[in-house]
Amino acid sequence: MIATIFTLPEQEILTPSLTRRQMGELDILVVNHPAVRAAVALQGAHLLAWKPQEQEEVLWLSDKTAFARGKAIRGGVPLCWPWFGPAAQEGLPAHGFVRNLPWKLDAYQETDEGVELTLTLKSSDDTLRQWPHAFTLYARFSLAKTCNIALEAHGDFETTCALHSYFNVGNINDVKVSGLGKRYVDKVAGGEGELADGVQTFPDRTDRIYLAPEARSLIHDARLHRVIEVAHRHHSNVVGWNPGPALSASMGDMPDDGYQTFVCVETAAINTPQRARPQAPSCLSVTLRVVE
Template sequence: MPIIQAIQNCRNHIKTISQHVNQIQFDEHTLCVIDHPLCQAAISLQGAHLLYWQPTDEASPVVWLSDNALFKRGKAIRGGIPVCWPWFGNTLSPAHGFARIVDWQLKYVHEDDQGVELLLSLHQTDETLQYWPHEFGLEMRFQLGKTCKVELSCQGDFSATSALHSYFGVSDIHQVTIEGLGADYIDKLSTVNPPKNVGSMTFDQEVDRIYTQPEPISYIKDRHRSIKIQHFTYSDVVVWNPWVEKAKAMSDLADNSYQHFVCVETCRIHHPIMLTPQQFARYGVEISVEK
């Protein structure tokens, strides 16, 4: 059974939060499952992690979740929009920070005929202090309906790098073009893979690239739809696809799944977030579909 169908059919009900939001236990994770007239979605309390988002007029999820994703405590989930914070990459352990592998608190749910809004929060605990010896406050706000808006707010007395590591569902990676990336990038792979056109990307091999001067809007042009990704208060956009061999080496990806997703990530890497204890610094993304 596909993983999204398994989540939607799960009978390990914890409580009804609102008319269109239920809380369930799915393996080792607590999930908020949204079934609204405008969209279907789910969020794991571990990591404040949006697992998938599918407007009701779309035949397949826009925010993509791996059918082999693991729902084990302390393990990152493959797919959706995991948050990398307070560091991006492997500079410290765990990779991409600890925010995506610890439990957040659900603070707020509101719904109306335009969709559902959820707010989750995280503060320092004995667990987080083992990874990062600082006091901090985090909030993740989701506005889910015909569009999907995700905003991370953070405060503290340090600087942080971060990414909303967004996975997007596509029909066939060979037929996809990403536009709005800008001309300047850092290639994290040794393979020479220059873009065919400045500011856009097509795929015929593994890609792992940080675009450092991207436009405010990226577009994923697929055969049957165009996904509009509007970044705000961002500095970089990362594009990633593992391609054949790396997908085979990842136990939480099916061998051919690289064909059906691409990561286009809203980031604060080369201009870190400068935090203060007095007020929240924010950045995020809004996702919509254009036919």
């Protein structure tokens, strides 16, 4: 799926390395720079792909995801906001509504190092019916040999949120994640647990909210012979997730064996909501780097 994005016809040339293209019903910003290759969907301000040149793909994107208006994209880095997980009110989407809405490209710049993008989303009558708060969101991307994503929220409210990052791995059985801290809430088995050796593996369905994570997590991928560094900022939690074989097979937008080739390590604020106030926006951000 990621390879297909870079073969799409160019609809608009914004800079020598930045073009607008269309995948299904969605507008896609495509970066093909000497230092980096990346793609961002305007729906959801959704990072679909990022990889420094000469590297394997860093992010995972489902071959079965629909590029349809109003339908969530499976993979990449969805922005979960203004709530994480199930909605409190029946009929509202899980993980909030901003990942299903069209954002506006507000600013862009190409440099020798890569491309920088700023996308914006403002509250509307529709969002106010779902969540009664006025807001302005900025999603800022710095796409170079490192990748920085920042979600900045202006208004007066509390939110839970996450940068729900899907990482491409050789095989989930050969993946270990460190830097998560010990204590976690187990969303599969229920209750709390403790990671005795400080390393998370994924033998089956795994869904854990870590309660005191370190400032960076490391994804050790023995099959692809690399380490991905995930540096979290303004977070209270990190989520480690993989659906395992049974759930993967039940999901219409994921191949039955999709669980084998990704792991989610998510920068999040869940048990401690973020507070935005006038003149003091909230922010959640992450920096990704492939460790040589």
